[in-house]
Amino acid sequence: MRKDKTIDALLVKQYLSGNANALTELVKRWHKSFCEKAYWLVKDADVAKDIAQDCWKTIIDKIDSLQDPESFGAWSLRIVYIKSVDRLNANKRIRESLEDYKYEQETIIDIDDRDESLKKTLLKAIKQLPEHQQTVIQLFYIYDYSLKDISAALNISVGTAKSRLFHAREKLKEKLKERLKR
Template structure:
């Protein structure tokens, strides 16, 4: 453990003195750990990767101010932890807002192909999707946010938002066919 801290300390000192190659080594040593830590907290691999990437941005911007280079590991993991908690809080607020819609099951008394019946089947299918897909679908279609706006709100990449929207649509197609 002491040897690991010493290696980190040397790499951080090299980065602080302007050697950019040391940053690549530091990323190689720590990126997987950051992703695993974020995943442990948020339980979503795509989000965990985004959080690790965001953490690296903060680390790169603030590493020159790190006074104890050998404490890089705990310092950097704290940044990942904080970013993960921020995502969870933002997600919880958004989930609470979406829960206000409170889509309730109602008895269909009209023709099965009526507009109301179709909407109710769609809402019922929507409730079976994973929460992260429900969120993107609802923000995109009911709130009419763009994918870029959704990515900012959920603190995910635009690519992740697109992927979630695509997978949610595909799953809804399957559910509505049956």
């Protein structure tokens, strides 16, 4: 959907003159497009909505630096694009960090003899979990990510992150109970 540049320019000028309603109209005109553009890049509706919301904060902070109000559409969609790519790059860094963590866990040394068996059992149990549950366990317990941060990092809903964490804990409890019964 092509937006009318003159209407955007008028709304930008009105907002810069102190008319808060002009910003409301800009949001009505552009928010859906922001969400669609972000979704096209990140492929997650919830993350796309978060990105669009974050873009509005940036737009409000920087709109006074917009030299040509008629270019609002291109300027704002560029912000959406940049924030979406930043989110994808952050997710890539997290995945790489998790790979490093997996490697470190395989090379654990100097463990107290008494705890060694329990730790090995726990690590073995974690490795037996499906990869998506391993990832959530590591992000939550090792990197202290909140469920919201995990959902953003993995491009899943908060409910899905919570469910994966719950099921992973349950499986680990079963494995540890089996070990303690021996």
